[in-house]
Amino acid sequence: MVNYATAAVEKAGVMRGLVSTNRVPLGSEIYNRLLETLYDEAAALDERRFDDWVAMLEQDLLYTAPVRLTRNGPNKDRDVMRTMMHFDDNYSSILMRTGRLSKSAWAEDPPSRTRRFVTNTRVAECETAGEYEVSSYLYVERSRFDVAHNETLSAERRDIWRLVGGAYKLARREIIVDQSTLGMSNLAIFL
Amino acid sequence: MLQKATFTLADGATLDDLVKRDTNEVMLRVMNDEELYKLEMERIFAKTWLLLAHDTEIPKAGDFVVRDMGEDQVIVTRDRNDEIHVSLNVCPHRGMKVCTAEAGNAHAHRCIYHGWAFRPDGSFIGAPVEKEQMHGNQLGKDQLGLKKARVQVYGGLIFATWDIEGPSFDDYLGDMKYYLDQLFCRTDSGLEMLGPPQRFVLPCNWKIPGEQSGSDGFHTLTLHRSLMEGGVMGGTAESIYDNAPGMYGVDVSCEQGHSLRCLEAAQTFKMFSDISFEGKSVEERLAMLPPPGITKELIPQLFKNLSADQVEQLATIPPQVGGLFPNILVAFIFAPRTDGGSSGALALHTYVPRGPDKVEFINFIFAEKDAPEQVKRDMLQNSIQQTGTSGIIEQDDADTWPQIMRNARGPVSRDMTLKYQALHGHERPEGWKGNGLLYPGFTKDDTQWNWWMAYYNLMAKA
Numbered sequence: 001m002v003n004y005a006t007a008a009v010e011k012a013g014v015m016r017g018l019v020s021t022n023r024v025p026l027g028s029e030i031y032n033r034l035l036e037t038l039y040d041e042a043a044a045l046d047e048r049r050f051d052d053w054v055a056m057l058e059q060d061l062l063y064t065a066p067v068r069l070t071r072n073g074p075n076k077d078r079d080v081m082r083t084m085m086h087f088d089d090n091y092s093s094i095l096m097r098t099g100r101l102s103k104s105a106w107a108e109d110p111p112s113r114t115r116r117f118v119t120n121t122r123v124a125e126c127e128t129a130g131e132y133e134v135s136s137y138l139y140v141e142r143s144r145f146d147v148a149h150n151e152t153l154s155a156e157r158r159d160i161w162r163l164v165g166g167a168y169k170l171a172r173r174e175i176i177v178d179q180s181t182l183g184m185s186n187l188a189i190f191l
Numbered sequence: 192m193l194q195k196a197t198f199t200l201a202d203g204a205t206l207d208d209l210v211k212r213d214t215n216e217v218m219l220r221v222m223n224d225e226e227l228y229k230l231e232m233e234r235i236f237a238k239t240w241l242l243l244a245h246d247t248e249i250p251k252a253g254d255f256v257v258r259d260m261g262e263d264q265v266i267v268t269r270d271r272n273d274e275i276h277v278s279l280n281v282c283p284h285r286g287m288k289v290c291t292a293e294a295g296n297a298h299a300h301r302c303i304y305h306g307w308a309f310r311p312d313g314s315f316i317g318a319p320v321e322k323e324q325m326h327g328n329q330l331g332k333d334q335l336g337l338k339k340a341r342v343q344v345y346g347g348l349i350f351a352t353w354d355i356e357g358p359s360f361d362d363y364l365g366d367m368k369y370y371l372d373q374l375f376c377r378t379d380s381g382l383e384m385l386g387p388p389q390r391f392v393l394p395c396n397w398k399i400p401g402e403q404s405g406s407d408g409f410h411t412l413t414l415h416r417s418l419m420e421g422g423v424m425g426g427t428a429e430s431i432y433d434n435a436p437g438m439y440g441v442d443v444s445c446e447q448g449h450s451l452r453c454l455e456a457a458q459t460f461k462m463f464s465d466i467s468f469e470g471k472s473v474e475e476r477l478a479m480l481p482p483p484g485i486t487k488e489l490i491p492q493l494f495k496n497l498s499a500d501q502v503e504q505l506a507t508i509p510p511q512v513g514g515l516f517p518n519i520l521v522a523f524i525f526a527p528r529t530d531g532g533s534s535g536a537l538a539l540h541t542y543v544p545r546g547p548d549k550v551e552f553i554n555f556i557f558a559e560k561d562a563p564e565q566v567k568r569d570m571l572q573n574s575i576q577q578t579g580t581s582g583i584i585e586q587d588d589a590d591t592w593p594q595i596m597r598n599a600r601g602p603v604s605r606d607m608t609l610k611y612q613a614l615h616g617h618e619r620p621e622g623w624k625g626n627g628l629l630y631p632g633f634t635k636d637d638t639q640w641n642w643w644m645a646y647y648n649l650m651a652k653a
Contacts, residue, residue, distance in 0.1 A: 065581075069387050072292040084386025084556065088575040092530065096576075100583055104417040107586035145594070180293060181551060182391035186589035187581035 014078050016156065016176065017135050020124035024132065031123050034134055034161055037168045042116035045190055050098040053190070058162055058171040063089040065155075065175035065191065080176055086187055087175065097190075107188035113143040114189055130163040131171070138175070138191060142184065151184045153177060155191060197653045200226050210647045215612050215640055220605035222396045222596050228547035235517050235649050236261025237353045240363045242519050242541050243267050243277065244349045245384045245555060253296045253311055256387075259543050259551070260351065265340060266290050266300065267349055268311035275344055277351040278313035278337035284326075289337065294387060313337035346375025347382055348539075365445040366627035370453070370510045373501050374523050374537075377485075378492045380560040382537070385571045389554040389579045395592040396599070397518055397544040398646075400552070402609075403588070404514025404521075404542070405642030406442055406450040408634030409613075414587050435633070440508060441620055442630040442638050448516030448645025450638035453508045456480050459525055468507065473499075476506040483511070483523050483535025484570065486562055500624035513638070516645045518542040526573035534566050536573040548596060552589075554579035611636040611643065 024030050037056070044052040065087040066080050089097070101108050120137040135158050142151045160172035175191045199205050209218050209227070221227055243258040244267045255268040257280060264280040266289065282289050287304040290297075299316055301308040306319040307326070315335040318325040326335055340351040343360035350360060364371065375382065393400075403410065411418070412431055419431045437459050444450035457466045457480060468476050477490050482505050485493065493502050504510075514520045518541050526536040537557040542550050556574040558567040577584050598604045613636045620631040630637045 067387055067389060070291070070293040071295055073295065073297075075295065081387050084389065084571075085575055086389060086580040088572045093572075093576055097583060100417045104420040105583070105587060106414055106416075107583075107590045144590075180390060182580060184391065185393045185593065186391075186586045188586040188590070 014080060015158075016080070017158070018122055018124045018133050020126055020133050022125040024123035024125060030132065031121075034123055034132060034168055035121055037161065038118045038121060038134070038136060041170070042118050046114050046116055048111055050102055054095065054098055056167075056170055057091060057094065058164070058169045059091045061089075061091040061094065061171060061173075063087055063094060063173050065177060065187075068177060068180040070180050079180075086177065086182070087191070101188070105188070107186060110145065112189055115141045117141075126160060132161050132163075132168075134159040134161050140189070140191065142189065144185075153179075153182070153184050153191070157191070197651055198230060200224075206647065206650055210643055210650075211608070212644075212647070215614065215636070216608035216610055217643055218605065219595075219599045219607045219609060222399055222599035223547055223605075224599075225547050228396075228544070230650065232261045232544065234652060235646070236544065237263070238357065238652075239354070239517060239649060240343065240350045240352045240360060241517075242348055242350055242515070242539070245382070245557070246275065246344060246347045246349060247383045247560070248294070248387070249275070251296065253298045254294075255290065255297060255300075255311065256294045257290055257292065260340065260353070261544055263353075264288065265351065266313075266337070267351075268313075270311040271298075274312070275342055275349055276312045277340040277342050277349070278309070279340070281338070282307055283315075283335055283337065284318070307335075309337050313339050346371070348375065363447060364449070364515075365447045366625070367443070367445050367447070367449045367451065367515070369501065369625045370443055370451050370504075370627075373482075373497060373505045373510055374521065377496050377501075377505070378489055378559050378561060379496065382557040383560040383567075385556050385558055385567060385574075388556075389575075390551060391580050392545060392549055392551050393589055393592060394548060395550055395596040396547060397542045397550040399592040399595050400520070400540075400542040400550060400588070401514075401516075401518050402639055402642055403592075404519065404540075405448065405516070406444070406452050406513045406634065406638040408438055408442070408452050408512075409636075411437060414591060415584055417583065417587075438633050440631075440634070441623065442634055443510070443513075443625060444628045444630070444638040444641045446628070446641065446644065446648075448642045449514065450641060451510035451513030451521065452634060452638075453504070453510050455508050456482070456506070456525075459511070463525070473503050473506045477502075482506070482509045483525050484537045484557070484559055484562070486534070486559075486566055488563075489559055489561060492561070504624065514642075516642055517649075518544075522578060524577070526570075526577055528569065528573060534569045534573065536570060536577050538574045538578045540578070552579070611640040614640065 041056055064085050066082045067084045068079050069081045071079050117139040118136050122135045124133045126133055138155045138157050140153045156176040158174040161168040162171045209221050241260050244256050248256050249269045252269055252271045255266050257266055265277050266280050268276050280288050280290055282302040284305055284307045287302050289300045289302045299308045308316040313336045315332045340353055341355050343350045440454040442452050457463050457468055511524050512522050520540040522538045524536050539555040541553045545551050558570045615630045615635045615637050617628045619629050
């Protein structure tokens, strides 16, 4: 349990990538299916098919994006600050967000045109059967209005996908963005 | 009494052309003008009090955060004597940043370029190879410290100014202190920042969010209509303009350009709207609907730290949103949660200029230090979901502001004006206890015009 009670920077962890060492090899059936799922998810979000995306989410979903902090000296690699986040969501708050975007938000109306590029995917088995850790790199190109210059964002995603009724569903996602000061003017899109 | 403006831009425009005091208009060109921007950096950001940090970000001796006073970067530190210092992050030797991290702990800040070193209070320790006296033989060590700003801590908030002999912090706050105390100085242990601030950059001029933070309540009805349509603030899509939820209250303001919107607690949100305060005592009202961020256990502390009049206001018509001139937004709001809770969201933003066409949005998120851990957890989540980078309210603002600035570039568009002509005029509501300029009823343009008058007054002084 993360201690959310203080701003003190020493509370930061460094956890990145996969925790489990029980790797699911690249090219295996499970790996291929999970990679396909990530591609399907990216397409659903790029095409703004929010109902399709929500159908890929588990009801115990935790969806977070810690802030990064530029640090030096002995703490220079402890820069993922899980005491503060850009996203701090669960299944019901995600439904609130997608509901708002589908109905009355001025943000994303007119919508951004986005491309989510998902690469460097690594998979490992969790202790619970049917659950998989999936870490991937995400690169987003986002076109707003008629502005000729895209906003971009790069991040690592640390997911847990769960096999439910023959399909993989997202149960955990931590988005580790690379910028301490985001160059994207809002996060009205999902990462 | 009209002061004489003291600058003329290259094309002949004066401050009085830009800020039209006789008609309550401001030329759109001010939202993207390189020449004006340079003057603003000198006359506003190098002069007035600016919010930089909170003391809970730097709890221990040697703790520091790096922040910006306009385009000037500073190190905010706590020394061994528990004093807070704000020093320019510019090495007096060759201009390098003395501190390259955003936060940390150091009892000496050593410049990585040639090794000049400084204490947390900014004083010069020395340069390497002491026997060769590489700090030179013209200035004493006592003259080689980092340039220091004047510091004031209020309710844990760390403010600083470069105007060493200028107006006191109390003069800067003016009549707003009475209201701000109700938010920042109401509990024994005060507020706590829940983590480092969110930071992101928007392609817009700092004054676009700046003037909105002068208590622009009216935009909420249209730009943030999703709050109404979602049922959170009462009403439906069809009844937004008829019911105008959250628009009626008392806007408080002052000549210094600060303002807060005080809204009747029981009326702001639909989920509370069946609560009647009729005939209820202050204690009963506080227990029925504690102000945002206050839990039932903390209520006795309100009476200890505030006057009876201040507590009564907090129980009845608390200050909720507004801002401090030039670039601070205050949002201490009721925040109904998707799980049915409503522990509130407490956030401050600063809008730090990054050139005439960019602003950095810094989101500071708080809870009362003495609140239970679960309340802090909920409030952190509320603030993140409502405000800042992904906040459902401020997503809408972030998509709007850049387009205003884009319009400010056209040779025809730049001569258009921003209009602040829906004015109420100062009127003291019956029984109102605080001072300041008061605007009861529907929220109008008065407070934002006061923001522009504060802008005018600073820009008129060389």
